[in-house]
Amino acid sequence: MKYISLFLYLLSASLLAQEKQMVTYVTDFPFQEGIYRSFEEFKQNAPSIQAKIERQGSNLFVYDDSLEQMIRVNPDKVWGYSQSGNVYISYDEAYWRFLNIGALTHFSAIVVSTFQTIDAFGFPVEQRSKSMKQLFLDFENGKIYPLEYKALVPYIENEPILNQRFKKMKRKKDRELIVVLKAYNELYPIQFPVY
Numbered sequence: 001m002k003y004i005s006l007f008l009y010l011l012s013a014s015l016l017a018q019e020k021q022m023v024t025y026v027t028d029f030p031f032q033e034g035i036y037r038s039f040e041e042f043k044q045n046a047p048s049i050q051a052k053i054e055r056q057g058s059n060l061f062v063y064d065d066s067l068e069q070m071i072r073v074n075p076d077k078v079w080g081y082s083q084s085g086n087v088y089i090s091y092d093e094a095y096w097r098f099l100n101i102g103a104l105t106h107f108s109a110i111v112v113s114t115f116q117t118i119d120a121f122g123f124p125v126e127q128r129s130k131s132m133k134q135l136f137l138d139f140e141n142g143k144i145y146p147l148e149y150k151a152l153v154p155y156i157e158n159e160p161i162l163n164q165r166f167k168k169m170k171r172k173k174d175r176e177l178i179v180v181l182k183a184y185n186e187l188y189p190i191q192f193p194v195y
Contacts, residue, residue, distance in 0.1 A: 020193035025101055029192060031082040035062065038079050039142035045192045053083060058094055102185025104155060105137040106178060134174050136181060139190050147177050155184055
């Protein structure tokens with residue numbers, strides 16, 4: 001009976017040691033390296049694909065040990081990945097590094113827009129335009145919004161001091177919006193599990 005009790009005690013102690021511990025995010029947070037298939041995997045710091053990954057230009061490759069070769073990862077099939085302490089999100093058919101991780105996670109991406117115009121002969125033509133956009137990810141629901149005044153208002157209006165400072169800004173340009181986003185992240189720190 002004594003040995004069974006000792007065994008059960010050691011078993012429960014080892015299970016508790018393997019439990020995840022929630023840690024407040026700091027700049028040098030140790031993200032698990034790998035590919036996230038979903039936003040939930042990112043929030044849990046648990047990438048489901050933990051094979052060797054390599055970035056070549058704008059492409060991401062994962063090593064397939066059964067084929068013994070690197071295979072390109074389609075950005076539309078994964079949520080993102082973590083490598084060398086940086087987290088990248090798959091957005092608009094490419095990968096973009098998070099610049100400021102927090103309750104409102106900031107990143108920039110090149111977005112392709114299409115629009116209709118008329119050519120010299122009067123025929124409608126579809127044009128494409130690329131532009132750099134500042135975006136943010138809501139850590140609660142995983143939705144992505146443009147970093148604009150209108151998108152930040154719902155988050156800031158419940159914080160009187162931040163809201164007052166925000167309204168006093170003369171120009172609500174990207175630089176000022178990023179400052180507000182960082183201030184919001186300081187007020188609402190996020191946590192990740194560490195295993």
